[in-house]
Amino acid sequence: MPKLWNETIETHRNAVRSAILDTTAALVAEHGISSVSMSQIALSAGIGRATLYKYFPDVDAILVAWHERQIQAHLEHLAQVRDRTEGKSDLKLEAVLQAYALISHSHNGGAQAARLHQGPHVSRAQQHLQEFLAELLGEGAEAGIFRNDVAPGELAGYCLHALEAAGGLTSGDAVLRLVKVTMTGLQPPGVAVTGH
Amino acid sequence: MPKLWNETIETHRNAVRSAILDTTAALVAEHGISSVSMSQIALSAGIGRATLYKYFPDVDAILVAWHERQIQAHLEHLAQVRDRTEGKSDLKLEAVLQAYALISHSHNGGAQAARLHQGPHVSRAQQHLQEFLAELLGEGAEAGIFRNDVAPGELAGYCLHALEAAGGLTSGDAVLRLVKVTMTGLQPPGVAVTGH
């Protein structure tokens, strides 16, 4: 019983911290990410503004902590999916990737709503970029070079997002490998030796 | 000669607008995206604060305009690459994708520097996620199910980014197609009918 006290206090701090994160997430979802303030969060969470500063130094730290918690939850969810899926690595991976895709799908549904409060953020030019790629992909698909079981627009979105992984790479060779991998994904179905 | 005047004024406005965008980009690169303010931009651009408000309503509008201009420049660059590349659609596309990947590569080098000013933004948990996937991919590669000419970590980054395209999709079926396309990219090389 040396620290029955430290236990309850720690518990309380975690509860408050969690409540702050929840409140912030709600405010972001409602008013957009750029309009949340420390004052607003403290008020909405029902705690004093000075108290909030004892937990987080600024809004950005709160958003980072929230994002961290989100990813952590996703990670645990994906680990569950992996362990519950019977079969070899490819089946497990397919299940995990599917779960992650669904997370991204539903998650960006909420993010889109948040964006709409502060204008159509990225859309205009980026859409042109996607259409530009879709045109090339459409031509290739007609010539039988690329897969035609997926719409060119969807493939273009896949390419753009996949290639943004280049931002985290260090060497130029790695970038070339990424392009190769991405283009492999564009191959027509049924050309593989192992049919599914 | 009705509007020799309107021409010079338009030119001037474009010049000022461009200067605002350049200044903002420099400030973002230096102090991070969350610390730029209208006051700072006006001061740094050498124009009055009230004048700045005549060009853009708020910081966000400036950032959006800047981003728009960036993408527009990329688009023109990519169109040039496409037109200058001889060959069929697949060769053109490979050149275009490579160019885009290089853009992402160098661009996120700058973005990373900007992030570092406001903390290691996404890193911690997201890296765990990537390692989690890399483990599965490594197992599969050893079993010959996935390609082993690219490191598991790089493949994991590819998967995570590619699947984030799910955020822009509408139907659940489209998400499943995206997972299929992404997994196609993981196939070992040389299984295709057309050997490059």
Added chain:
DNA sequence: CTTCTTATAAGACAGTATGTATTGTTGCCG
């Protein structure tokens, strides 16, 4: 040259957010 127009700089203004410091209160512990 004078007058008009237009973009601008400079400053004032109220409202709000920030970060910090100082109060007094509550509840748990020995």
Added chain:
DNA sequence: CGGCAACAATACATACTGTCTTATAAGAAG
């Protein structure tokens, strides 16, 4: 009870916002 830690409330100086007013400079037209 006395001590301790977290807290709410409040105050304060500073900074950014968005709008408005006034004055200046430069080109265009008489």
